[in-house]
Amino acid sequence: MNAGRSALLLLIFGCLSFAALAQKTKAQLQKEKQQNLEKIKEVEKIIEETSTQKKNSLGELTALNQRVNEQEKLVSSIKGEVGLLDNEISDNNDIILVLEEDLDELKKEYGSMLFAAQKANNSTTRLTFLFSAKSFDQLVMRLRYMNQYADTRKLQADQITKVQEELSGHVKEIRVRREEKAKLLNEELTENNNLVSLKQKQNSLVKTLEKEEKKLRKDLEQTKQAVARLDKLIEDLIKEEMERAARSKKGESVVLSNSFEENRNKFVWPVSSGFVSQKFGRQNHPVLKGIVTQNNGVNIQTTENEKVKTIFEGEVRRVAFIQGLGSTVIIKHGEYLTVYAGLKEVFVRSGQRVTTNQEIGKVFSNNEGVSELRFQIFKNTTALDPQSWLKNM
Template identity: 45%
Template sequence: MKPYAFRFQFLTNTLVGSFLGFRSLLLGICLVFSVTVSWAQQSPVSREQLEKEKKENLQRIKEAQRILSETSSRRESSIGQLNAINEQIQARESLIQSISQELELLATQINELGGVIVALEEDLVNLKEEYAHMVYATSKTSNSYNRLTFLFSAETFNQLFRRIKYMQQYSQARKNQVNQIQKVRETLINQRETIESKRLEQQVLLDQQVIANQDLIALKTKQRALIRDLSQKEKQLRKEVAKRRNDVQRLERLIAKLIKEEIEESAKNKTENAVALNTSKEELSTSFASKKSKLLWPVNSGFISQRFGNNPHPVMKNILVPNDGVDIQTNQNAQVKAVFDGVVIAITPIPGPGNSKAIIMQHGEYFTVYSRLKDVNVRKGQAVRAEEPVGMVYTDSDGISALQFQIWHNQQKLNPEPWLQRR
């Protein structure tokens, strides 16, 4: 092979090598991108969702602690205290689960980033070797005489033109190789910084997990002690359950009677309370039904301490406590608000001791009941808008401030929990 033909072939090989180096860089960048996409696609829960859940659980813990402090000021042991502690335990367990999921997510990301860094380091070594070969080859043909000799030894004009183009491409290939090396270096630095940042986040989460576990252990110890104290008052607790059943039955009959009378009165006179809200009964019913899972909460803060239906007693085994709605344990003097536009059809005293009251509001074919109020801000027949205050929650002798909230569809009791928006 002629010397210049050899150089021509060498230039061709160098350009091919440069292309392979560029391909290597491209593969490295694609790998970084694919890892980022995989975090979004493979993870069942995103970091943003887990952070949101953490904030929600921390808010639940804060509210339950405030309610517990108020309840504890009245007596040493009560069901209200136990409800607040149980709520804190559930929130702590959810918080720990969110932290664990976030730690798993970070561990996966760190492992994948480690693989990216290894691949980028290999690319950098390969690119540097290719560049060294190019520099070495250039040094052999660096003087003007050799370049001119190489060009003018061409046998045809077309061959001369191709050699000029190859020399231009060779010069550009060297510049590209330098740019590729710099890009890989920058990407590698960024990935190393990212992995270090995620390791710091991981350590913060581990610290949070340790504190949350310690708090959970302390709460469960307090829960066991409270249950032990309450168990010694079984006779008193049984009386309270019997009274609760009696009160629930009496209130249920009263609400059913008032709703039935309102339905009959509306049918008899062909009048609709919904007129006060400038809408028809059918439209109001449809609008209320569309709000399932989106209804406002009747109080700003608090938690569901007793759910719809028959609930296991928190202390006594094999004892069920009935509920026609949900009990929302909240702060003393908490303001109670209407959950939807409606009309007040009744304000009635609640059967049993105490001076608490109940408000019944109509929303077309639907009715909402706000029970255990100490003060009422509305009157019968008044049109009320959503979020408008209707009263203030009642606090019993045990220091428990719990609103009883019910939803009825005509004369059918509904579980209010699926209707309320997630908090």
């Protein structure tokens, strides 16, 4: 019996530990799911803006690609929740099995005790047992034994009641978990159907855009020329700043640089909503096969009239208009520069000191309804990947 009770306790404590871990993981999954749903709302708004201006645009495809990505994350989160519920149901079933076995054993033992008690219940038998003791000490010991035996029967009855209550609790828990699982499975089915529909729309849009290759190549060439003008602006400014640094004291610049570096992975996005529409480095064109572009930062597709904010304190070193990209603001943070290109309005001027999260302008929207910020980070002449600096990007 002791071995059985030990095994039961080990199983229950083990399952409770796993349940605590599972609850933590479930909370994380539910948080991720909520974040996915919020992100989906953002992307849906961007898709609506781009498709309202012009059907079948590259911006719409980029937003739709992101929408598919967020939908896949949502389905994955739901599947993760279902998997955890399966584990919880399985654990409860294991506990119920052991509790039922233990309950049977307790009842058998209790039955044996009752039978023995009935045999010994005759007052003559009890007195004979007591007074047949060979000494007073032995009589006291026998009396104590009889009292302990009565207490043991009561304890055994209490154990049966507790096990029955524990068993009932786990049966109810399983019912609740099965209801949760059924609800999640229906949710998963719905979201899977949504995913299939989105992918069909995605494939259809790609095929449509492939037929517009001539226009896409023309747009790409114009973008390349505009980016080249931006690169030249940045290159000239970096050269100018390095010459300035060589002539001036480095104390303040070093402090600001160190502070900037300490905030790596902590910087907030320069816009409040949106997604990375083009990553850092060499990227394949989403439609044109064999075409690879170089990006010295990240492109963030966002909503119309989105406010652009500084990611860190510093000094505005350049405000310029670039044909094909709109206005650009470049801010110096010691040895670092942050570049915000693709603005239609600018709220700051060259030489102005700015603070973290200060609004510096609004994002420009092109004739296809695409609102996209080009964001870059440089350390001296080296272009850095903003996704390794910004928080949750």
